[in-house]
Amino acid sequence: MEVLSYARRVQRRRDDPTEGDDDAALARRIAAAHPGIDGAAEAALCRRLAPRVRLYGLRHLRDAHAAADLMQQVLMMTLERLRSGAIRDPEQIVSFVFGTSRQLVVHLRRGLARRDRLLQTYADDVPAVDPSHAPALDHARLRDCLERLAERDRSVLVLSFYEERPARSVGDELGLTEANVRVIRHRALQRLRDCVEAGAR
Amino acid sequence: MSRTPCTAPVPFAALLDYWLGDLDAAREEAIERHLFGCGECCADLERIAELAGGIRALLRRGEIAAAVTPAFVEALRDSGLRLREYGVPCNGSVHCTVAPDDDLLVARLQAPLAGVERLDLVTFEPGEEAPQRLTDIPFSAATGEVVLVPRVDRIRALGESTATMRLVAVEGGGERVLGEYRFLHTP
Numbered sequence: 001m002e003v004l005s006y007a008r009r010v011q012r013r014r015d016d017p018t019e020g021d022d023d024a025a026l027a028r029r030i031a032a033a034h035p036g037i038d039g040a041a042e043a044a045l046c047r048r049l050a051p052r053v054r055l056y057g058l059r060h061l062r063d064a065h066a067a068a069d070l071m072q073q074v075l076m077m078t079l080e081r082l083r084s085g086a087i088r089d090p091e092q093i094v095s096f097v098f099g100t101s102r103q104l105v106v107h108l109r110r111g112l113a114r115r116d117r118l119l120q121t122y123a124d125d126v127p128a129v130d131p132s133h134a135p136a137l138d139h140a141r142l143r144d145c146l147e148r149l150a151e152r153d154r155s156v157l158v159l160s161f162y163e164e165r166p167a168r169s170v171g172d173e174l175g176l177t178e179a180n181v182r183v184i185r186h187r188a189l190q191r192l193r194d195c196v197e198a199g200a201r
Numbered sequence: 202m203s204r205t206p207c208t209a210p211v212p213f214a215a216l217l218d219y220w221l222g223d224l225d226a227a228r229e230e231a232i233e234r235h236l237f238g239c240g241e242c243c244a245d246l247e248r249i250a251e252l253a254g255g256i257r258a259l260l261r262r263g264e265i266a267a268a269v270t271p272a273f274v275e276a277l278r279d280s281g282l283r284l285r286e287y288g289v290p291c292n293g294s295v296h297c298t299v300a301p302d303d304d305l306l307v308a309r310l311q312a313p314l315a316g317v318e319r320l321d322l323v324t325f326e327p328g329e330e331a332p333q334r335l336t337d338i339p340f341s342a343a344t345g346e347v348v349l350v351p352r353v354d355r356i357r358a359l360g361e362s363t364a365t366m367r368l369v370a371v372e373g374g375g376e377r378v379l380g381e382y383r384f385l386h387t388p
Contacts, residue, residue, distance in 0.1 A: 023238065048240055049237075051240075051243055051244075051247055052236055052237050052240075052243045053237075055236070055243060055246050055247060055250060056233065056236070056237070058250055059219070059220060094234075094237050094238040095234075095237075097237055098233065098234060098237040101237075137251050137252070137254075137255045139255055139258065139259060139264075142252070142255045142256070142259065143259055143264050143265065146256070146259065146265055147266075150336070150337065151267075151268055151322075151335045151336065151337060151338045151339070152337050152338065152339050154265070154267050155267050155268050155269060155338070155339045156339075157256060158256060158260060158265060158267045158269065158273075159269065159270070159273055160221060161221075161252075161253040161256045161257060162256070162257055162260060162273070162276065162277075162280075163276055163280075164220070164221055164222070164253065165221065165222075166221050166222045166223045167221070167223050168223075173270040173272050173273065173341065174270065174339045174341065175339075175340075175341055175342070176339075182214075182218065182223065185217065185221075186213070186214045186217055189217060189249070189252065190213065192252060193248065193252060196252070
């Protein structure tokens with residue numbers, strides 16, 4: 001098992017020369033390339049950061065387009081600052097990205113995004129990134145798996161996820177305690193995930 | 202950092218609580234800091250987000266049947282969906298259909314729900330030989346109705362037909378029929 005895992009890592013490293021670099025190493029490479037551009041390091045860093053920023057945006061903005069905007073802006077700012085040497089300690093790249101995401105979410109909420117100006121200036125410089133880690137979800141399979149859930153479990157999932165509502169709000173409507181909703185929700189989503197993944201194998 | 206295995210993975214339940222806003226600010230920030238530096242946990246969260254998006258998409262297409270609440274029906278309407286609703290009195294019937302531009306159907310079954318602890322729904326569907334029993338469906342006694350969102354794709358496939366639903370209160374060792382509801386469907 002360990003040999004197989006090692007072989008896969010070696011193969012990945014052959015396929016992707018940045019595979020062995022952590023986030024900070026990639027950030028150092030980008031900064032060190034100034035005034036040139038290390039395209040491979042930039043693409044690798046964007047591939048890693050994009051899903052994280054996008055998910056953060058989805059969680060706080062609850063809007064796929066706004067999350068995609070956030071991702072684009074954060075990646076642009078990150079590359080811009082790394083290239084210009086404005087991030088003095090590339091070891092702190094994750095903190096920088098987190099902090100920037102937080103600030104930009106506030107701006108996006110207030111409608112004060114720097115989007116247009118950044119897009120005009122840097123859009124062509126940002127490598128194209130597919131932020132999704134996972135393969136596309138099989139909706140037919142998901143539908144079948146949802147049907148296999150108990151009625152109460154399915155209702156809790158539907159009420160929770162349609163508008164991404166916390167447990168207390170769902171519980172108030174269904175006459176359940178907050179703790180009860182969390183237990184049902186957790187158990188139901190695990191069953192759903194296991195069922196969907198079993199179908200994908 | 203991102204390519205080494207995560208040594209302190211965020212539990213699935215905590216990721217789910219985080220996604221739905223059930224954590225206090227300090228715990229939420231701790232998880233976010235971890236997620237920004239961890240591709241592995243981020244992929245787990247991506248899976249939750251993907252399932253959530255799938256549930257939303259299926260519901261909007263009328264491909265999930267569920268017992269919901271009156272407030273949730275309003276939320277569906279507020280989100281721009283076109284709903285066709287049928288309120289059915291206890292032991293009553295209703296003529297019903299589904300139009301091409303309907304997104305969802307809503308059935309509101311009126312019933313004396315005060316004091317009911319567990320509620321089952323027995324359905325007699327057209328073309329089905331045996332009834333189907335759905336146990337322990339959620340309801341709110343205060344509203345005096347059970348709100349159901351059926352699968353629209355299945356109803357669109359029906360010809361002229363009648364479906365019957367029966368609400369059964371389960372209490373102690375026995376059960377009690379609360380009401381029966383007939384849906385007289387025409388395409």
